[in-house]
Amino acid sequence: MPIFDGLANKLTDITARMRGKSRVTEQDIKDMMREIRLALLEADVHYQVVKDLVSEISDKSKGAAVMESLTPGQQVVKIVHESLVDILGQTSGKIAVSPSGFTVLMLYGLQGAGKTTTAAKLALMLKKSGKKPMLTSVDVHRPAAAKQLEVLAKQIGVDCYIKPEEKSASVIAAQAIERARYMLCDTLIVDTAGRMTIDNEMMEELKLIGQTVKPTEKLLVVDAMIGQEAVNVALAFDKEIGLDGFIMTKLDGDARGGAALSIRRMTGKPIKLICVGEKVDDIETFYPDRMASRILGMGDVLSLIEKASQNIDEKKAQDAYERLKKNQFTLEDMLEQMEQVKKMGSIKDILGMLPGMGAKNLPVDEVDDNAMEKPAAIIRSMTVKERRNPSILNASRRRRIASGSGTTVQDVNRLIKQFEETQKMMKKFSGLSKGRKKGRGFGMGNNGFPF
Amino acid sequence: MGFLDVFKKGLKKTRDFVSDGFNKIAANMGVFDEDMLDELEMLLVQADIGARSATWLMDKIRTHIKKTGDASREAVLNQLRVGMLEIVGKPGRLDFQKGSLNIILLVGVNGTGKTTTAGKLCSRYQKEGFRTIMGAADTFRAAAIDQLKVWGERTSTPVISHDEGSDPAAVVYDSIKAAQARKADLLILDTAGRLHNKQNLMAELAKIRRIIDREAPEAKVETLLVIDATTGQNAVVQAQVFSEVAQVSGLIITKMDGNAKGGVAIAVSQETHTPLYLAGLGEGVDDLIDFDPDSFVASLLPEA
Ligand SMILES: Nc1nc2c(ncn2[C@@H]2O[C@H](COP(=O)(O)OP(=O)(O)OP(=O)(O)O)[C@@H](O)[C@H]2O)c(=O)[nH]1
Ligand SMILES: Nc1nc2c(ncn2[C@@H]2O[C@H](COP(=O)(O)OP(=O)(O)O)[C@@H](O)[C@H]2O)c(=O)[nH]1
Ligand SMILES: [Mg+2]
Ligand SMILES: [Mg+2]
Numbered sequence: 001m002p003i004f005d006g007l008a009n010k011l012t013d014i015t016a017r018m019r020g021k022s023r024v025t026e027q028d029i030k031d032m033m034r035e036i037r038l039a040l041l042e043a044d045v046h047y048q049v050v051k052d053l054v055s056e057i058s059d060k061s062k063g064a065a066v067m068e069s070l071t072p073g074q075q076v077v078k079i080v081h082e083s084l085v086d087i088l089g090q091t092s093g094k095i096a097v098s099p100s101g102f103t104v105l106m107l108y109g110l111q112g113a114g115k116t117t118t119a120a121k122l123a124l125m126l127k128k129s130g131k132k133p134m135l136t137s138v139d140v141h142r143p144a145a146a147k148q149l150e151v152l153a154k155q156i157g158v159d160c161y162i163k164p165e166e167k168s169a170s171v172i173a174a175q176a177i178e179r180a181r182y183m184l185c186d187t188l189i190v191d192t193a194g195r196m197t198i199d200n201e202m203m204e205e206l207k208l209i210g211q212t213v214k215p216t217e218k219l220l221v222v223d224a225m226i227g228q229e230a231v232n233v234a235l236a237f238d239k240e241i242g243l244d245g246f247i248m249t250k251l252d253g254d255a256r257g258g259a260a261l262s263i264r265r266m267t268g269k270p271i272k273l274i275c276v277g278e279k280v281d282d283i284e285t286f287y288p289d290r291m292a293s294r295i296l297g298m299g300d301v302l303s304l305i306e307k308a309s310q311n312i313d314e315k316k317a318q319d320a321y322e323r324l325k326k327n328q329f330t331l332e333d334m335l336e337q338m339e340q341v342k343k344m345g346s347i348k349d350i351l352g353m354l355p356g357m358g359a360k361n362l363p364v365d366e367v368d369d370n371a372m373e374k375p376a377a378i379i380r381s382m383t384v385k386e387r388r389n390p391s392i393l394n395a396s397r398r399r400r401i402a403s404g405s406g407t408t409v410q411d412v413n414r415l416i417k418q419f420e421e422t423q424k425m426m427k428k429f430s431g432l433s434k435g436r437k438k439g440r441g442f443g444m445g446n447n448g449f450p451f
Numbered sequence: 452m453g454f455l456d457v458f459k460k461g462l463k464k465t466r467d468f469v470s471d472g473f474n475k476i477a478a479n480m481g482v483f484d485e486d487m488l489d490e491l492e493m494l495l496v497q498a499d500i501g502a503r504s505a506t507w508l509m510d511k512i513r514t515h516i517k518k519t520g521d522a523s524r525e526a527v528l529n530q531l532r533v534g535m536l537e538i539v540g541k542p543g544r545l546d547f548q549k550g551s552l553n554i555i556l557l558v559g560v561n562g563t564g565k566t567t568t569a570g571k572l573c574s575r576y577q578k579e580g581f582r583t584i585m586g587a588a589d590t591f592r593a594a595a596i597d598q599l600k601v602w603g604e605r606t607s608t609p610v611i612s613h614d615e616g617s618d619p620a621a622v623v624y625d626s627i628k629a630a631q632a633r634k635a636d637l638l639i640l641d642t643a644g645r646l647h648n649k650q651n652l653m654a655e656l657a658k659i660r661r662i663i664d665r666e667a668p669e670a671k672v673e674t675l676l677v678i679d680a681t682t683g684q685n686a687v688v689q690a691q692v693f694s695e696v697a698q699v700s701g702l703i704i705t706k707m708d709g710n711a712k713g714g715v716a717i718a719v720s721q722e723t724h725t726p727l728y729l730a731g732l733g734e735g736v737d738d739l740i741d742f743d744p745d746s747f748v749a750s751l752l753p754e755a
Binding site: 047112148152198199223229250256259 | 493496498561564593597600647648649679681682683688706709734
């Protein structure tokens with residue numbers, strides 16, 4: 001997966017096209033809104049939600065913060081991100097406990113969404129928090145469904161009531177309630193059979209079970225990979241059953257999970273928990289800001305943008321960029337940029353915030369935070385004249401610089417070579433003002449860092 | 452019921468959605484202007500066709516309009532149909548011969564319908580006179596083996612299995628040996644659901660494939676990727692990665708009976724060019740039909 005394959009990248013691409021213009025135009029905003037629309041749709045956010053969101057974002061983007069910024073792409077990303085977080089996290093997502101002392105959690109969902117696995121995960125979570133849960137399966141449809149739950153229950157050491165030969169789901173449900181009370185359990189988790197919402201008979205079955213067990217919490221289990229249909233599914237379950245919230249599964253995959261946004265927006269019900277693996281302890285708290293970043297296809301971009309805008313002197317960066325464009329970029333500028341990047345923090349931190357570079361993927365050992373120390377020291381040991389015109393660097397000058405910076409002549413040679421290559425590359429780039437190559441990195445794109 | 456009827460019924464929601472949507476856009480003037488084309492593009496995206504395929508289709512329509520000056524409802528609809536058919540391709544049929552060993556390896560992400568499809572395939576080929584046998588190579592998910600065994604009972608098919616937690620490659624090895632010894636015509640291997648971004652699990656699949664090639668060089672092998680029709684654009688990535696790692700030779704799209712719009716079939720076809728062989732239309736043993744591109748596209752679009 002390309003690392004920079006996110007909205008941020010597309011938006012900085014657009015802002016790259018704007019270069020040379022004095023300010024952002026309405027058309028630029030329109031272009032950006034088109035990209036946002038496509039990115040959200042590609043992330044499987046529901047069309048109607050996308051439409052509303054884009055119009056809100058468009059209005060916000062016409063403010064001065066964007067129009068007058070040197071990094072309008074980043075400002076817009078920030079607005080988009082904030083809007084998403086806003087939608088995703090309006091109310092808290094705690095699992096309710098019945099005041100009666102006996103709580104019933106019931107799980108609903110399409111076939112294969114992850115209900116059975118989630119039931120076991122919930123049970124383990126409750127057990128760990130000192131509760132005494134019981135599991136029951138009223139899935140009388142899928143072969144070996146009850147057995148699946150029983151195996152998981154054993155694995156986590158939680159009581160489980162199943163009755164594989166009984167064909168009536170509500171009969172099993174009634175018996176499970178009795179059993180759970182008898183065993184002095186405080187929570188009953190009911191795993192149901194998967195169903196399509198357009199299957200009326202199956203929806204009726206759910207209502208019947210509901211009347212029997214009177215669930216405290218009615219939770220819809222949603223597969224993070226689900227497409228545009230998510231909203232209709234959520235609305236249909238909500239209409240028939242009356243949902244209390246959602247649990248999103250399979251977030252250990254690489255699906256953007258736009259459904260989270262759609263269902264939250266269209267039903268107003270919270271996402272309570274997320275599941276991130278097949279094992280029984282792969283269940284986590286839901287964080288709106290992380291989900292927003294995921295949907296937009298970026299790492300912790302917001303913090304990166306904030307860091308960048310706090311620490312980068314836009315004026316200086318723009319000057320450097322202008323010189324780069326005119327091919328007047330010198331070693332002095334290179335040093336300046338190294339210092340700017342350094343101000344943003346450790347390279348490891350910065351990499352970790354980039355899309356697709358979660359902690360797990362990060363080749364930590366290969367990242368050397370001091371990688372820039374040497375070249376910076378070398379440039380610092382040069383005279384101003386040398387920095388501006390490296391062609392005067394003969395062998396004796398190079399020896400002097402090496403000893404002055406505590407490096408070797410090879411190090412100095414390498415740096416000069418790198419610099420020349422950057423210049424060559426920039427020459428090519430300045431020829432191609434349009435159609436900037438994709439994947440060059442987000443964020444700093446507008447400031448033209450030479451690496 | 453013919454394919455078209457089945458599809459039309461199964462895809463009623465998509466059909467109404469896209470065709471009603473199309474008619475609504477076209478209703479105003481009978482000819483398409485730029486805004487209407489934009490609306491049409493979004494309509495396609497909403498059916499899970501994906502922004503990329505939608506853009507491709509729209510480019511085709513726009514080019515046609517520019518060339519011929521014809522932006523009528525009929526012209527746009529026709530371009531859309533032709534374009535979709537071009538993407539989905541010609542109907543592909545699984546071609547197995549009785550009398551020698553054929554192997555189907557079912558792969559896919561979690562919960563798409565692999566085990567159910569294994570049962571359905573068993574029944575389908577038995578009806579054609581194949582001696583079938585199944586291998587329970589999902590040794591990971593709780594009670595996955597029991598689930599396949601139920602399908603084995605339903606279809607009177609022997610199921611080769613080891614204990615839960617054992618090496619799936621060993622199950623595959625034993626299943627091949629059993630199929631060869633019993634002179635079976637078709638061995639169907641059910642595997643554990645795995646997300647394509649998990650390298651170790653994908654490597655396990657590659658290993659299974661190597662064992663098949665080594666132990667049954669005489670067999671015709673089809674690795675079929677099972678995709679859930681309710682899936683959004685991630686299905687495209689699934690198809691790409693599974694194809695790379697597991698030599699996927701064809702696709703099966705399941706759960707076309709319900710909430711699915713199924714437009715993701717187009718998105719996936721556009722990116723992989725892997726034939727789409729079969730469609731799942733329910734949880735019953737007979738709910739599996741040949742995927743027919745003409746019927747599928749016809750069922751998506753309004754009548755001319
Ligand atoms: N409506 C409908 N449900 C289906 C179809 N195919 C499978 N299912 C259901 O989807 C759920 C998952 O199916 P399985 O066959 O267990 O899927 P799997 O891919 O083997 O799942 P894992 O092994 O857990 O990854 C079950 O509840 C099936 O009954 C279909 O075509 N239509
Ligand atoms: N990778 C991953 N797989 C999951 C997750 N939750 C469930 N699964 C898998 O998805 C498949 C279907 O889950 P199951 O609980 O049987 O779904 P149900 O049909 O809704 O009861 C199984 O293979 C599970 O192991 C998750 O969060 N991540
Ligand atoms: Mg289940
Ligand atoms: Mg299975």
